Each structure stands twice: as structure tokens, then as C-alpha cells.
Amino acid sequence: RLSFAALNLIFPLIMILGSVGFMLGTGGNAVVSKTLGEGDKIKANKIFSMLVYVTVIIGIVLAILGIIFTPTIAKWFISAEKEMSVAEREETVGYCVVYGRIILMALPAFMLQNLFQGFFVTAEKPRLGLFVIVVAGLTNIFLDWLFVGIFSWGLVGAATATALSQMVGGVVPIFYFGRNNDSLLKLGKTEYDGKILLKVCFNGSSELLSNVSASFVTILYNAQLMRFAGVDGVSAYGIIMYASFTFAAIFIGYAIGSAPIVGYNYGAQNHSELKNVFKKSMISTFCFGLIMTALAFTIANALAYVFVGYDEGLRELTAHGFRIYSFSFLICGVNIFASSFFTALGNGFVSAIISSSRILFQMITVLILPIFFMLEGIWVAVTLAEILAAVLACVFLFANRKKYNYA
Known part of the structure; x- marks a missing residue:
């Protein structure tokens, strides 16, 4: 452990x-x-x-x-x-x-x-x-x-x-x-x-900020978990994070794959195709989220057993935490795509705001929720943070729809 x-x-x-x-x-x-x-x-x-x-x-x-x-x-x-x-x-x-x-x-x-x-x-x-x-x-x-x-x-x-x-x-x-x-x-x-x-650096600054900030969030989570669950909490979170990277990789892969298409059509001023890519991407991202949430919730116990089956207490802690954490997959794909979408359009500023908001909201929720809900608050923090970031992302998507002609 x-x-x-x-x-x-x-x-x-x-x-x-x-x-x-x-x-x-x-x-x-x-x-x-x-x-x-x-x-x-x-x-x-x-x-x-x-x-x-x-x-x-x-x-x-x-x-x-x-x-x-x-x-x-x-x-x-x-x-x-x-x-x-x-x-x-x-x-x-x-x-x-x-x-x-x-x-x-x-x-x-x-x-x-x-x-x-x-x-x-x-x-x-x-x-x-x-x-x-x-x-x-x-x-x-x-x-x-x-x-x-x-x-x-x-x-x-x-x-x-x-x-x-x-x-x-x-x-x-x-x-x-x-x-x-x-x-x-x-x-x-x-x-x-x-x-x-x-x-290039400015345009990709949102991804840099997102990854650096996410690393600091991990440090913050570790500190909170040590306080409320000890070393077992940190170990469980490590397993959950590695599993979540696999799930999030699907969203990240889609965002990376669609970005050149968005950038190309925007550069060519092909607004009809840009609208088509945006609409299909939003629908696909949400559907992926539903599927991955259901899958993660279902395999939580088996996943924990693979990594820490030798320790019953740690296995139960990991499975329970991952089930709660899995609901974040419903929303995070929308935020990842929205950030990548604005990067592809050349608007690194809005992209950085969306990316940083995900991290900022996580910092706030992981500090506040445990005060009222103890360890459960730590597991719930990421889902609440993604919901708040999604609201902000939707505001930017709506406000810029006519400027870039994607909706």
C-alpha cells in the first residue's frame, strides 16, 4: 500500500x-x-x-x-x-x-x-x-x-x-x-x-494550466485524504486516479482528434461543417459520459480487487470511492471538449478559463465539502466541481456561437 x-x-x-x-x-x-x-x-x-x-x-x-x-x-x-x-x-x-x-x-x-x-x-x-x-x-x-x-x-x-x-x-x-x-x-x-x-504556447496554455493545476489538486487531495483516511486513503485515491485516467483518455482522445478538424474548417471558413462537427461532438461526448459512468460504477469492486484484493478494508474503500467518483464522467467530457474546441478556434483565453475553472472548483470543493461530509465529501468534490465548470463552459459556448459560427 x-x-x-x-x-x-x-x-x-x-x-x-x-x-x-x-x-x-x-x-x-x-x-x-x-x-x-x-x-x-x-x-x-x-x-x-x-x-x-x-x-x-x-x-x-x-x-x-x-x-x-x-x-x-x-x-x-x-x-x-x-x-x-x-x-x-x-x-x-x-x-x-x-x-x-x-x-x-x-x-x-x-x-x-x-x-x-x-x-x-x-x-x-x-x-x-x-x-x-x-x-x-x-x-x-x-x-x-x-x-x-x-x-x-x-x-x-x-x-x-x-x-x-x-x-x-x-x-x-x-x-x-x-x-x-x-x-x-x-x-x-x-x-x-x-x-x-x-x-503556440499561449494557445496551448489552457492545457498546460490544466495539467499543472490538476497536479496541485492531486497534492491537495492527498493532504485531505491523509487527514480523513490516512495512508489507505491516499492509496485508494491513487488507484481511482489511474482508473479515471483511462476513462478520461477517451474524452481527451476525442478532443485531440476533433481539434484539427475544427481548426481546419475554421481556417477554411467552412461554417456548415464546423456546425456539424460541434453538434455531433456535443452529443457524442454526453453519450460517452453515460456509458462510462455506468461502466465505472459496475466494475468498481472488480477493479479494486485487482489492485488491492489482498487488503479487504482498502479494497472496500477503493470500490466505494470509485463508485462515487464515477459520476464525474457524466460531465467532464463536455468540459474537456469545450476547452479543446476553443483552443482549436484559436481562443486560448476562453479555453484557459474553462480548464482552470475545473481545477479551481475542485480546490474549493475538496476543501469545503469534507468539513460537512468528512471522507464522503472528498469523493463527491470532483463531480460537483465538474458540474460548476460545465455551467461556465455552456455560458461561453452560447456567448461565442455567432462569433465563430458553430451553432
């Missing part, structure tokens, strides 16, 4: 550093898609190539810094957990350092993986993008089985499996785009354009 707690404690650091890839990917996709829509393929490829090279450089620098400072950061995270014994703290810090350093070695690849997924759609190769991400996922599953189940490497094996799978997801696209291909995009010579890079 301490290893699960350690993963959840160090995970925010990895996501904060890796969020730069999300920023360059989403912001860059909007710019490249719009440029292609305007008919300038040469310029689009130069921007694409520049973003890939910049991502690699930033990834290497952040990985080195992260590896150096992981012990210090891990101790800082643990210092806030007053309920842990000295022995538990030392053991947990050790787990954090081992897992964090192995994962950070693959940080550049992780950032590239996040960058490339949207660009596969822009390049009109969405199936190839899906294939790469599926192969990366299957690689992780197979290596987890091999390293943890067969070789009994424990936490080191799990971290190594994740790192290698990220390398598959990040490096394979380089070989594809780096050679002659029949897509719209190709890696090649480029020119550094600070103005374009700044525009």
Missing part, C-alpha cells in the same frame, strides 16, 4: 513536467491546422518540425532537472503527511525516488507522445495514431506482466514498463514523420520562429 501511495505522491511532478508536451501539442495543432486550411503546406511543415525539435530539447532539460531534484521534491511531498510514521516516510520516499527517476528518463518520449497524437489527425492519419497509442498501451501491459509478474521486479519493473511504453509512443512517430510519407506533415529543416512559438 505504501508503493501505491508513493506513486500517487510523485505522480504530480511527472505530470507537471510532461504538461509542456500537451501545451505544444494542442497549441501547435491549432496553428498548423489553420495554416493547412489556408493552403500553406510548406509553412505548416516548418512549424510542425520546429515544435518537434523544441519538444525534444525541453524534454531533455526537464528530465535532467527532475532526476536531480526528485529526492528533495519527494521529501517535500512527504513532509506534509503528518500521520505517517518515520519508517513509513523513509520507505515511501525511497519508492518515490525509484519510480520518479525511471519514469523521468523517458520524459522526452512522453512529451513527444502527447505532441504527436493530435498531429496524426492533422496529417490525416488518425488510424496510425490510434495504432501507435494502442501498441504503446499493449507494450506497457505486456512488460508489466513480464517485469512484475514473471521477474518479480516490483516497483522498478512497473516503472520500467511504463517508461519503455512511453518510448514506443514517442519515438515511433519520429521514424514515420521523418521519412517520406503520404501524409500532410513531414519532419524536415525548419527555422526558429519565436513569434509562432509564443503563439
Whole structure:
């Protein structure tokens, strides 16, 4: 259980550093898609190539810094957990350092993986993008089985499996785009354009802000769970978060996949198709939410058993928490799509407001609700936060419908 707690404690650091890839990917996709829509393929490829090279450089620098400072950061995270014994703290810090350093070695690849997924759609190769991400996922599953189940490497094996799978997801696209291909995009010579890079960063700032803020929310959740449920609460939350990432990945994948289409049609001033994409996306997102909520609620007990079946109390705590948490899937897809939609339209400001509101509302609810509802309030906090953010997102969608002609 301490290893699960350690993963959840160090995970925010990895996501904060890796969020730069999300920023360059989403912001860059909007710019490249719009440029292609305007008919300038040469310029689009130069921007694409520049973003890939910049991502690699930033990834290497952040990985080195992260590896150096992981012990210090891990101790800082643990210092806030007053309920842990000295022995538990030392053991947990050790787990954090081992897992964090192995994962950070693959940080550049992780950032590239996040960058490339949207660009596969822009390049009109969405199936190839899906294939790469599926192969990366299957690689992780197979290596987890091999390293943890067969070789009994424990936490080191799990971290190594994740790192290698990220390398598959990040490096394979380089070989594809780096050679002659029949897509719209190709890696090649480029020119550094600070103005374009700044525009990309600003346009993708909502995704950066969202991921960084979400990491701080995780830290806040950990502190509250330590207060109301101890180490078991942090372990349960870690399992719930990993499961929720899988569910949320469907929404994120759809948002990333639809963004280039939105950006292209907006750049080409094809308003009828833009309206069609918006309408179908809103309906699809809500339907996905219904299905995933029902599925998550149904498999909560089985999921908890897979991870912590050895501890009956922790299993029940995890299953109960995940059932309550699952209702957030009804709403979160709308918010994720709305933020990505405005990014694709080139309105990074509104996108950032929607993304940051999700995080801000979570911070508020996770601090206030436990005062009245104790541990139950922590599990409910995310659903209430998503509802409040959805109201705000709908206001922006309604207010900007005529400006961008999507409704």
C-alpha cells in the first residue's frame, strides 16, 4: 500500500513536467491546422518540425532537472503527511525516488507522445495514431506482466514498463514523420520562429494550466485524504486516479482528434461543417459520459480487487470511492471538449478559463465539502466541481456561437 501511495505522491511532478508536451501539442495543432486550411503546406511543415525539435530539447532539460531534484521534491511531498510514521516516510520516499527517476528518463518520449497524437489527425492519419497509442498501451501491459509478474521486479519493473511504453509512443512517430510519407506533415529543416512559438504556447496554455493545476489538486487531495483516511486513503485515491485516467483518455482522445478538424474548417471558413462537427461532438461526448459512468460504477469492486484484493478494508474503500467518483464522467467530457474546441478556434483565453475553472472548483470543493461530509465529501468534490465548470463552459459556448459560427 505504501508503493501505491508513493506513486500517487510523485505522480504530480511527472505530470507537471510532461504538461509542456500537451501545451505544444494542442497549441501547435491549432496553428498548423489553420495554416493547412489556408493552403500553406510548406509553412505548416516548418512549424510542425520546429515544435518537434523544441519538444525534444525541453524534454531533455526537464528530465535532467527532475532526476536531480526528485529526492528533495519527494521529501517535500512527504513532509506534509503528518500521520505517517518515520519508517513509513523513509520507505515511501525511497519508492518515490525509484519510480520518479525511471519514469523521468523517458520524459522526452512522453512529451513527444502527447505532441504527436493530435498531429496524426492533422496529417490525416488518425488510424496510425490510434495504432501507435494502442501498441504503446499493449507494450506497457505486456512488460508489466513480464517485469512484475514473471521477474518479480516490483516497483522498478512497473516503472520500467511504463517508461519503455512511453518510448514506443514517442519515438515511433519520429521514424514515420521523418521519412517520406503520404501524409500532410513531414519532419524536415525548419527555422526558429519565436513569434509562432509564443503563439503556440499561449494557445496551448489552457492545457498546460490544466495539467499543472490538476497536479496541485492531486497534492491537495492527498493532504485531505491523509487527514480523513490516512495512508489507505491516499492509496485508494491513487488507484481511482489511474482508473479515471483511462476513462478520461477517451474524452481527451476525442478532443485531440476533433481539434484539427475544427481548426481546419475554421481556417477554411467552412461554417456548415464546423456546425456539424460541434453538434455531433456535443452529443457524442454526453453519450460517452453515460456509458462510462455506468461502466465505472459496475466494475468498481472488480477493479479494486485487482489492485488491492489482498487488503479487504482498502479494497472496500477503493470500490466505494470509485463508485462515487464515477459520476464525474457524466460531465467532464463536455468540459474537456469545450476547452479543446476553443483552443482549436484559436481562443486560448476562453479555453484557459474553462480548464482552470475545473481545477479551481475542485480546490474549493475538496476543501469545503469534507468539513460537512468528512471522507464522503472528498469523493463527491470532483463531480460537483465538474458540474460548476460545465455551467461556465455552456455560458461561453452560447456567448461565442455567432462569433465563430458553430451553432
